[in-house]
Amino acid sequence: MAKELTSRKENYSQWYNDLVTKADLAENSSVRGCMVIKPYGYAIWEKMRDALDKMFKETGHVNAYFPMMIPKSFFSREASHVEGFAKECAVVTHYRLKNAPDGKGVVIDPDAKLEEELVLRPTSETIIWNTYKNWIQSYRDLPILINQWANIVRWEMRTRLFLRTAEFLWQEGHTAHATREEAIEETYRMIEVYARFAEDFMAVPVIKGKKSENERFAGALDTFCIEALMQDGKALQSGTSHFLGQNFAKAFDVKFLNKDGKLDYVWATSWGVSTRLIGALIMAHSDDNGLILPPRLAPIHVVIIPIHKSEEQLSAISEKAHLIKKELESQGLVVKYDDSDMQKPGWKFAQYELKGIPVRLAIGPRDLENNTVEVARRDTLEKKIIPVNGLASYISNLLEDIQQTMYNKALDFRKKNTFKADTWDEFKNILETKGGFVSAHWDGTAETEIKIKEETKATVRCIPLNNQPEEGKCIYTGRPSQERVLFALAY
C-alpha cells in the first residue's frame, strides 16, 4: 500500500533508505556523513538507552563522562590501537576564527594553532586509561566499572543512516580489574547483557561469538560480539565486548599494588553498542508497509483513530476514545489519539503503519453502537472487532503476543537462512544464491580468512560461544579444523 516506499524485493537498500527518511527517523545533514536523528528516531534510541542503562546499573556499573577531544599523542601509546583508528580520525588543529581580510566570512586564525592537536574520539580507551592511572593505586581501588553515553566520530568513506555515519551515538563501558579472570568474566557478562537486550527488547535473535583475529578490535586480546541476521541475508554486528588484557594498562602505565604487596598491571575490558542498533531493528523486522516496532521499544504503543461523518459523531467517539486512552495509560502504555481533521482515516492508517506503531484502534459509528473497537496489529496486519469491556487486558496481552511473535518470526527466518557447507563449491553457492549464515570449517588463520573474503566477500562473523567441537577440514585449504565458524556477508 505504501505508495512511496520502495519494496524490499525491488531494492533492499533503497527500501531501507526510504524507510528511515519517510518514517521520520533520521535524515542526512548538511555535514557529509553525519545524520540528524529526528524526534521519532531519537525516541526509539531513548527507549533503548533507558533499557540498557538499567541493565548496566543492575550489573554494578555507574555512568561518567570523559572529554570528546583527546590529545593526539595518546593515540601513539598502543600500537595496534593507533593502526586500527588512524585512518578515520578527525583532528582539531586550531582554536580560533577571525574575520576574513576581504570581509567575506571567517577564516581560521593562523596564530591560534594548537601546541598539540586534539583528536575527536573514535573511541575513548586512551583518554580513559590516561585518567584511570590517577585513580588506581591498590587492589582496593578496583574494580572500576564505568559506562559513558557519548558521541563518537569516525571519518567513514561511505555512510548510511544509522548503519554507518561519521558521527554516531553510543555507550562505551570501560572497566578495570585486578585479575585476568575477573576481566574475562566481565567481558562475557556484558556480551550476555547485549544478547539479552537484543532478544528481549528488540525481538532480534543474535548469535554470541568470538571474533577472528581479522575482525578483532584494535588493541584487544579478544573481542566478543552479537551478530544478527537481516532480512536480506546479511549479518549485522550489533554489539561488541572486548577483553583488553593489560594492553592499555601497559600503554598508560596503570599499575596497582595487589594483596601480596606486588605491583601489577590492571586488567581491562570495554564494550559498546550504538545507534546502529536502530538499523538492526529496522532491517530485522520491517516490511513493505513500513516500520514494525517491537512493543518494548515502540515510543507509542497504541494509536486510536476516530471514524466519523458528523461533528456529533466525532464528539461521541472522542469521549469513548479518551476513556479507552486513560484506561490503557493506567497500564503504563503510551497511547495517541489522533482526532486531527487534516487527514482521512485511510491516510492515517497508512501513516501509522509506516511508523510501526504496534497496535491501532479504530472507532466508528458502528463500534459506538455495538460498544466495540477495531483492533489492528502491525506485525501481522490482522484486524479484529473487540468489545470495549476488557479491552485493556486484551491489549496488554496482544502487545506481549506481538513482541513474542516478532521474535519467533525473526528466529525462524534465521533458522531457515543458516546453512552448513562442507565443500568450497557448496560454500560459494550458498553465498551467491541464498545468503544468510554459513556454518563451515576454517583452519583458523588470518590468511585463509582474507582469501575467502577476497573471493566471496564473506567474512568470519564469529566463532559461536556455544559451539560443539567437531572434527573437519577447512573449506578453503582442507587443513584440519576442530569446529565450525559462522561466515556471512556483513554490513
Add this chain to the structure above:
RNA sequence: CGGGGUGUAGCGCAGUUGGUUAGCGUUCCUGGUUUGGGACCAGGCGGUCGCCGGUUCGAGUCCGGCCACCCCGACCA
C-alpha cells in the same frame, strides 16, 4: 582515492538545433464538499535553473573551470 551518474520550486521530474514571462506532478496555503484503507472541486503561494567565468543581440540550453551529492569498488561498528 579509482569508475559511473546527477545538480531546475519543500520533494520527484520535463525542458527539442540557444529564442518571449521556465513548466508538469506532488507537497503546502485558502474556501467548500467529504471521512470504516493513502478523498474531490476551485483558487493561490512557491525559482539567483549548483557556483564562477566565457561565447552570443540573447544561455536552464553551448564552452572552460570549480563545488556538492548519489551509486559501484578499496576501508569500517
